Amino acid sequence: MVFGLFKKKMNVEEFISGSVEGLRMTTDAHRATWHLGEEKSWNVDQDSGQIIFSFEDGTIAESPVQIIGTFNSNDDTFMWGWDHPSILPTLQANALRVKQFGEEHGSTELTTQKVTCTEMRAWEYTALAMRLAEANGAYRAEAAPGTFVFMNFGEVHLAKET
Numbered sequence: 001m002v003f004g005l006f007k008k009k010m011n012v013e014e015f016i017s018g019s020v021e022g023l024r025m026t027t028d029a030h031r032a033t034w035h036l037g038e039e040k041s042w043n044v045d046q047d048s049g050q051i052i053f054s055f056e057d058g059t060i061a062e063s064p065v066q067i068i069g070t071f072n073s074n075d076d077t078f079m080w081g082w083d084h085p086s087i088l089p090t091l092q093a094n095a096l097r098v099k100q101f102g103e104e105h106g107s108t109e110l111t112t113q114k115v116t117c118t119e120m121r122a123w124e125y126t127a128l129a130m131r132l133a134e135a136n137g138a139y140r141a142e143a144a145p146g147t148f149v150f151m152n153f154g155e156v157h158l159a160k161e162t
Contacts, residue, residue: 009105010105012105012107012110015128015131016124016127016128018131019124019127019128019130019131020123020124020127022127022130022131023123023126023127023130023131023137023138026130026136026137026138027137027138030137030156034059034061034156034158035055035059036053036061036137036139038055039053039054039055039061040054040055040056041053041054042054042139042141044065044067044141044149044151046067046087046088046090046091047088049064049065049090049091050062050063050064050065051063051064051065051139051151051153054161058160058161059158059159059160059161060158060159060160060161061156061157061158062156062157062159063136063137063153063154063155063156063157064153064154064155065091065151065152065153065154066081066091066092066093066094066095066129066133066135066151066152066153067081067084067087067091067092067095067149067150067151068080068081068094068095068098068125068126068129068138068150068151068152069081069084069095069122069125069126069149069150070084070086070143070147070148070149070150071117071119071122071140071147071148071150072146072147072148073119073146073147073148074146075116076116076117076118076119077114077115077116077117078114078115078116078117078121078122078125078150079113079114080095080098080099080112080113080114080115080125081094081095082095082096082098082099082113083113093133094129094130094132094133094135094152095129097129097132097133098110098125098128098129098132099111101128101132110125110128119148122140122148122150123138123140123150125150126138126140126150126151126152129152130152133152135152135153135154136152136153136154136155136156137152137153137156138150138151138152138153139151139152139153
């Protein structure tokens with residue numbers, strides 16, 4: 001007798017929902033420990049692959065970054081980072097994990113370069129990337145009026161400006 005020939009099909013939406021819950025818990029922890037969301041400024045250096053958050057008290061939080069994609073609120077579209085003309089290939093790895101996941105589970109919205117969606121859905125994509133890549137957090141920042149960059153970040157290192 002042969003067992004295990006039939007895999008149960010994964011419910012992608014349930015997996016995404018679980019990813020969002022994980023993002024919520026992680027974000028709460030970052031808010032409590034190093035005040036994510038209270039930064040006075042942020043900067044991504046694509047060449048070094050780092051995101052830097054600066055705070056009023058002189059604290060600097062620095063972390064490796066991956067860009068999941070961009071959301072355009074003017075036309076409600078999300079462009080995936082895995083094939084984005086403005087994103088260096090070294091910052092596309094987490095987005096590529098989502099594409100691979102989409103290919104494995106037959107999800108066209110995860111494998112189509114530009115999709116129509118809500119901003120909340122862009123957060124869900126970012127949470128999914130965070131879960132698949134085992135990233136330490138996620139962040140959204142306005143890069144230009146109406147254009148938001150969705151990112152994952154790794155281990156955060158804190159320092160004080162001197």
